[in-house]
Amino acid sequence: GDSVTQMEGPVTLSEEAFLTINCTYTATGYPSLFWYVQYPGEGLQLLLKATKADDKGSNKGFEATYRKETTSFHLEKGSVQVSDSAVYFCALRIAGGTSYGKLTFGQGTILTVHP
């Protein structure tokens, strides 16, 4: 079945450090890929998305490129801030068939940024 694997974490960085959170996937079709962010006590917010190979999603300084050859969608940010501290989820969606409209999520990666 479809699955998403994220680096376990937790990840602890100093402010202005470079961030990478790895995400790889297994899918039977051609998925759309997403990153979500969850701040403490809140629901998930869509951070960025990519719907086909080589697409780059970007938002709020975060970027991720859909790499079909390595089945990866790693999240990066050049300079993190304390306010980026949150849990980050990678997810995929296969359209149609028995997986109609459903997102498959990774387990989440906790990011803590210190001043």
Add this chain to the structure above:
Amino acid sequence: SQTIHQWPATLVQPVGSPLSLECTVEGTSNPNLYWYRQAAGRGLQLLFYSVGIGQISSEVPQNLSASRPQDRQFILSSKKLLLSDSGFYLCAWEGGAGELFFGEGSRLTVL
């Protein structure tokens, strides 16, 4: 613009009591709607999804049920709560590219 709301935000219920969580979406019509549960440890589990009024698909056999009485209303229910029903419940609607937009969540503690 579209908005999604869930309530109540927090509730504490005794084992064996009933449950009703409500979710409404504004600014869109005939959305696909979803209920997820997030237990401690962060993972998200899809519970139910709905593609229209009265149409409910269940992903996991459990103590819960869902209903969609109106186009933009999605309700999660239980007749008798179990301790294992504790968690953070998230409602979501589906956008045009297959992304999900989540509500603020409802935190349920069963004692």
